[in-house]
Amino acid sequence: MAWPDRHRLLPFLAWLPRQTPASVRRDLLVGLSGAILALPQSIAYALIAGLPAEYGLYAAIVPVLIACLWGSSWHLICGPTAAISIVLYASVSPMAVTGSDDYITLILLLTFIAGVFQWLLGMLRFGALVNFVSHSVVLGFTLGAAVVIALGQLPNLMGLDLDSQATALKTLQSLLEHAGEVDLPSLLLGLGTLLVGLAIKLLLPRWPALLISLAVASALAWLLPSVFGHVARVPAFVGQLPPLSPLPLLDLELILKLLPSAVAVGMLGLVTSLSIARSLSIRSEQLIDANQEIRAQGLSNIAGAFCSGYLSSGSFTRSGLSYDAGARSPLAGVFSALWVTLFALAGARLIAHIPIAAMAGSILLICWGLVDHRAIRALLRVSRPEFLVMSLTFVATLLLELQTAIYAGVLASLFFYLKRTSQPRVQQSREGEADVLRVYGSIFFGASHYLQVRLQRCQAQEVVIDARQINFIDYSGVEMLHQEARRLRRQDRSLTLRRARPQVVEELYKLEGPGECPIRFEE
Numbered sequence: 001m002a003w004p005d006r007h008r009l010l011p012f013l014a015w016l017p018r019q020t021p022a023s024v025r026r027d028l029l030v031g032l033s034g035a036i037l038a039l040p041q042s043i044a045y046a047l048i049a050g051l052p053a054e055y056g057l058y059a060a061i062v063p064v065l066i067a068c069l070w071g072s073s074w075h076l077i078c079g080p081t082a083a084i085s086i087v088l089y090a091s092v093s094p095m096a097v098t099g100s101d102d103y104i105t106l107i108l109l110l111t112f113i114a115g116v117f118q119w120l121l122g123m124l125r126f127g128a129l130v131n132f133v134s135h136s137v138v139l140g141f142t143l144g145a146a147v148v149i150a151l152g153q154l155p156n157l158m159g160l161d162l163d164s165q166a167t168a169l170k171t172l173q174s175l176l177e178h179a180g181e182v183d184l185p186s187l188l189l190g191l192g193t194l195l196v197g198l199a200i201k202l203l204l205p206r207w208p209a210l211l212i213s214l215a216v217a218s219a220l221a222w223l224l225p226s227v228f229g230h231v232a233r234v235p236a237f238v239g240q241l242p243p244l245s246p247l248p249l250l251d252l253e254l255i256l257k258l259l260p261s262a263v264a265v266g267m268l269g270l271v272t273s274l275s276i277a278r279s280l281s282i283r284s285e286q287l288i289d290a291n292q293e294i295r296a297q298g299l300s301n302i303a304g305a306f307c308s309g310y311l312s313s314g315s316f317t318r319s320g321l322s323y324d325a326g327a328r329s330p331l332a333g334v335f336s337a338l339w340v341t342l343f344a345l346a347g348a349r350l351i352a353h354i355p356i357a358a359m360a361g362s363i364l365l366i367c368w369g370l371v372d373h374r375a376i377r378a379l380l381r382v383s384r385p386e387f388l389v390m391s392l393t394f395v396a397t398l399l400l401e402l403q404t405a406i407y408a409g410v411l412a413s414l415f416f417y418l419k420r421t422s423q424p425r426v427q428q429s430r431e432g433e434a435d436v437l438r439v440y441g442s443i444f445f446g447a448s449h450y451l452q453v454r455l456q457r458c459q460a461q462e463v464v465i466d467a468r469q470i471n472f473i474d475y476s477g478v479e480m481l482h483q484e485a486r487r488l489r490r491q492d493r494s495l496t497l498r499r500a501r502p503q504v505v506e507e508l509y510k511l512e513g514p515g516e517c518p519i520r521f522e523e
Helices: 021-048 054-059 062-070 082-092 101-123 127-132 135-158 168-177 184-203 209-223 252-284 290-306 316-324 331-346 348-353 356-370 373-382 384-399 402-421 448-456 475-490 502-511
Strands: 425-431 434-440 462-466 494-498 520-522
Touching: 021 054, 021 082, 021 135, 021 209, 021 316, 021 331, 021 356, 054 331, 062 290, 062 331, 082 101, 082 135, 082 252, 082 356, 101 252, 101 290, 135 168, 135 184, 135 252, 135 356, 135 373, 135 384, 135 402, 168 384, 184 209, 184 356, 209 348, 209 356, 252 290, 252 316, 252 402, 316 331, 331 348, 373 384, 384 402, 425 448, 434 448, 448 475, 475 494, 475 502, 494 502
Parallel strands: 434 462, 462 494, 494 520
Antiparallel strands: 425 434
16 A cells, blocks of 8 residues: 555654554553663674674664654564674675774675665565565575574684684584683573573563573673683673764775675565564554565665664564554654663663673574574475475575575575476366367466477367466467467367457467467457
8 A cells, every 4th residue: 555645755644643642652661662672682683793782772773763754564673683684794794804993884885785775676666576585585594594693603602712704614613623612601601691581481471581681691790700700791882872974985896896795685674574564464454565665674774874773674573572562653663762772872881791602692592583483394384395495595594605595595486486387287178179278377488388388289179278367478478379379270270269368369469460360269
């Protein structure tokens, strides 16, 4: 459903005037719950992306505000995510020292490029393009990203200072080589954080497991300095509003180098966001404008890049919390961003008490939550080809660069789709002296050869195609049917299309008019 014209530039005017004091109070409380969940997640995701901790908070402020105000979903909450963070790290870490000023600039420039790409897709109304990244690709990539992230955090969990590796296998090899150097206090803190978080998730699922487990680990490390005093802490930062970030927009060579990764991660972000928005809209009975949502995602990343917020997309956990807690409007996301801003200003020093090993344990907890066990089992039961696509994407994520794995998954998904559509279902029956072929599917360039072979196998005097289920025919299909009709005519046989749709008949007459067309038509 498209917004009215007067609301295209400022879409929040469509719902903001309808808010009541009661709904605003409700959204304020929901926003506080979302901020409590977002705080530890955002810090963890920034560390996954190779950024200082504060950049995770910055990414949960301006991008969230823009996406909520300019989007179409009532419940979609954006921000930094684990999968996108690991792709950004894999894309930029070979180009600059992790955490350096140059590294941060590259991350923000990539965010800007991805935002422009997303915004252009929305402006050109190419919202359907994201459908080419199937759910099985997202499942496989997310599963692979969870494994890659977990392996990357094991050195921090064990108190090891190891160089980052290009692939998951190399990371595992490096860990095995240094297994004898594990720092036991760091390992205890990390595993303790993970176990406490898992226990809270299982016993008290509505409680903020990440925040509580990190608070317990930080308090333990502070109370027992003789045991945990040497364990590294997350670097502190000065509390401030997200600073403005100048970007090297005139460096064309650098932009072209980042473009492939920006397109891949931009598509991944859109697919994730739209999947979440659509699933929640079904439950809330809301209509989603996909193109408006895509434009909002693009605007949020463009604006975020200039305000130190790295690339964001829809968050499964925060959006689900927004719906389950009863959010009445996108104001819940706006309030969430404002609560995070308040913490970034007033509570920044608390971050310096968090042990890095405990943060690694919390990231492992996030990785466990990324794995959608139910969807994977359902995919195996419903569609073996789609399960194979998911498996190929998962393996590619472990063996290849992550942005390349996304493309590999998309290509595998397209391959199986084209394979399926190139062999439309055909039911053959006999009616007197005629062979009747009922075709279920369009006749396009990929399917015309298959159908031609089926026609050539027919031996009856009259060959009839029941065309009720044929919605589309392209030039290759038209040429093939004319060619087969002429072949049958030379043999004193005929080709008849029965109950063809008007648009199909019109396309067939474009090659040869009604008086010359070798194909017969009947109702």
